[in-house]
Amino acid sequence: MYTLLKHELKRRRLAALLTLLAIAALYAYTFRLLGRLTEPVAALGLPALALIFPLILWALWLHWQSLREEWQEGTTHFLFSFPLRGWQVLLAKGGAVAIYFLIFTLFSAVLGGAALVKGFTAAGSPLSREDLRQLIFSDGSKLYVQYLLVAFSLIAYSQLAFILGQISSRWQGMLSAVSFVAIFYLVGKLLALLEPVINLLPEVSFSFGTGSFNPWYMVAAFCFSLLAAGLAGWLLDHKVDF
């Protein structure tokens, strides 16, 4: 499985390099912009939020592409002729996307941190070491963990939706898209059903400046993602024809 992970990382390295360059270019622009700003709040919001959502979408798109390409290029007959279980293939593919996602997130976090320091200094109220530590390891890291979980859920749901489409011999694309929406609807419904149980659980502080969030919802959504990934693997082994 490690070989497959390496293979997936290699396959996506050009796209990853281009993404890193795009992030660097965006931050170079942000740095120039920060030189002209006087409001520390604007300096705080700009770099952190500019890249996270596009990164999640990028991770989702990359994973979707990675699976879809196997079918499109006819390489499923090579990949699935290996004595591997469906979950192993999906884990290697999802793992490669997660690794790239992590690299980009760390890269943008480092540049974002530098942008914050520069922004606050430009506004005449430089960040103390304690402020910076608080931002990076408390609020900031929680934010990144939350986005990482969102990315993981999206990857798991998207792979399940894609595989559900492949079970049919017709209208695969449309079925995948409908399945993707249906999975989100189902997860939403299940979370609503679980609300009384979740409210009984002990509270955990998960504030990051702008509001608070009950992390047990995230834990439940993460469990659903694991279930989705497991189901996708089982379907690959037992129901999908290549």
Place this chain on the structure above:
Amino acid sequence: MEYALTAVNLSKRYGKKQALENLNLQIPQGKIVALLGPNGSGKSTFLKLFAGLIHPSSGKALVLGEEAGTATKSKVAYVPEFNHLYRWQTAGEAVEFASSFFPDLDLEIAGKLLEQMQLEREQKIASLSKGMQARLKLVLALARNAPVLLLDEPLSGIDPQSRRKILGAIVESYKPDEQTIVLSTHQVLESEFAFDQVIFLQEGKVALKGDADELRKEHNCSIEDLFAKIYQ
């Protein structure tokens, strides 16, 4: 006796199309078996079922007594008709990639076969001609010590020179009594010298099967002529 491949009431349906219908047959070990029939007769479906790439609609596909699936993939070397390799890999990378999943793939034999097939390790698969891609696919299968080789139209759409190389390599690499080769082809005349057994498929059913020499004697003609008679 354990058979290399066994079909038990094996059927496969794609939507409304019945590709294989209630097939019952056994392929003994240590033989080169030709799977013959016109397009759409079910040859590729048959091979994919035993390669564990598709699932039966009903019945069973057994490889060395075990139901075809993930567990039997290490015992089967499958070569599809089209290019199934990653176009961005080089020939050498494809060999190494496959060897990490199949411990029975002998890298030394693969190297010799690459040379024999006049393929360069550094060549990108995307830049290879159809004939060269077909030869590379075969290198990946023949370099393995798999007890079952499933070759789907390995000679299709290939120039005569490449066809000769491919046939030569199949016959040379074949280990009688250890390996079973099931080969589907339309190039019957060129390849029939290698057949031990022949299965004629028609509309997903067995039209005729038997020992190649006995069929020649019984019908007093070559397998190529018999093919023409059955499907005329």
